[in-house]
Amino acid sequence: MKILICNDDGFQAPGIVALYEALRTVAEVEVVAPEHNNSAKSNALTLNAPLYVHHAHNGFRYVNGTPADCVHIALTGLLGYRPDLVVSGINNGANMGDDTIYSGTVGAAMEGYLFGIPSIAFSQVDKGWGELEAAAATARRMVQDMQAQQLIGTAPWLLNVNIPNMPLSALKPVKLCRLGRRHAAEQAIQQQSPRGETMYWIGSAGAAKDDVEGTDFHATAHGHVSMTPLQVDLTDYDRLGYWAQMASKLTGPGASPGAEAGAQ
Ligand code: MN
Numbered sequence: 001m002k003i004l005i006c007n008d009d010g011f012q013a014p015g016i017v018a019l020y021e022a023l024r025t026v027a028e029v030e031v032v033a034p035e036h037n038n039s040a041k042s043n044a045l046t047l048n049a050p051l052y053v054h055h056a057h058n059g060f061r062y063v064n065g066t067p068a069d070c071v072h073i074a075l076t077g078l079l080g081y082r083p084d085l086v087v088s089g090i091n092n093g094a095n096m097g098d099d100t101i102y103s104g105t106v107g108a109a110m111e112g113y114l115f116g117i118p119s120i121a122f123s124q125v126d127k128g129w130g131e132l133e134a135a136a137a138t139a140r141r142m143v144q145d146m147q148a149q150q151l152i153g154t155a156p157w158l159l160n161v162n163i164p165n166m167p168l169s170a171l172k173p174v175k176l177c178r179l180g181r182r183h184a185a186e187q188a189i190q191q192q193s194p195r196g197e198t199m200y201w202i203g204s205a206g207a208a209k210d211d212v213e214g215t216d217f218h219a220t221a222h223g224h225v226s227m228t229p230l231q232v233d234l235t236d237y238d239r240l241g242y243w244a245q246m247a248s249k250l251t252g253p254g255a256s257p258g259a260e261a262g263a264q
Contacts, residue, residue, distance in 0.1 A: 001027040004083040006070045008038045008104025011062040014129045015090035022136035031060040032074040041066045041104040067108035075115045084153045086112025089122030090135050096162055096216040097180040113158040120159045125220045130165040138163050158230045164220050175224040180215030182206040
């Protein structure tokens with residue numbers, strides 16, 4: 001089994017080192033990760049600048065780009081082979097609910113998935129790397145179980161996993177979840193710069209709004225490892241019918257000129 005490892009916290013983050021050390025005992029692993037912290041970079045690709053790959057002393061390769069850049073160039077020339085699995089993380093903090101839209105950790109895994117490779121994003125629920133060894137051991141066991149179930153090397157899938165910061169003995173089993181929802185983020189923080197200009201800092205993510213049983217928030221709050229299968233298609237299938245009616249009433253390129261308000 002060949003595994004490509006990436007993250008969004010940067011190649012020196014304790015989370016990716018722990019994940020590498022755990023997975024290297026059960027697979028051939030290579031790390032291609034961002035040089036600097038790229039949290040909340042989602043699926044961003046760098047199109048207006050060249051990307052450079054450097055080798056770290058521990059064998060990791062690091063790139064002056066985003067998480068998705070790393071996986072993208074790894075799969076389109078850098079590696080020279082196709083990994084069986086792409087694993088991202090372990091992230092410094094939760095990626096639950098709407099976090100998954102912004103997450104660079106999920107973005108890296110999603111890039112693998114878009115290339116047709118099974119991919120997993122791993123995050124620890126709390127920041128600060130508490131109980132990181134337990135999280136890494138959990139990730140290893142999940143990968144091993146998936147290999148035993150012959151889930152790896154088949155059709156592509158994308159999983160989002162959040163692991164509570166607890167000792168291995170206290171962690172409860174993996175629970176399949178849907179994503180919860182957060183409240184909209186906190187207010188932006190305004191400060192004066194030393195030059196007298198107003199600066200804005202993006203506020204922290206909101207608290208959980210939808211955290212009922214069945215969500216990732218609920219499962220992890222009760223000590224479970226949460227696992228959510230993700231898809232990329234953002235189509236709102238439930239409302240396609242509603243919008244079919246609405247769309248017929250909207251003026252479009254095919255509409256008669258008279259239907260346009262203010263038409264001359
Ligand atoms: Mn991060």
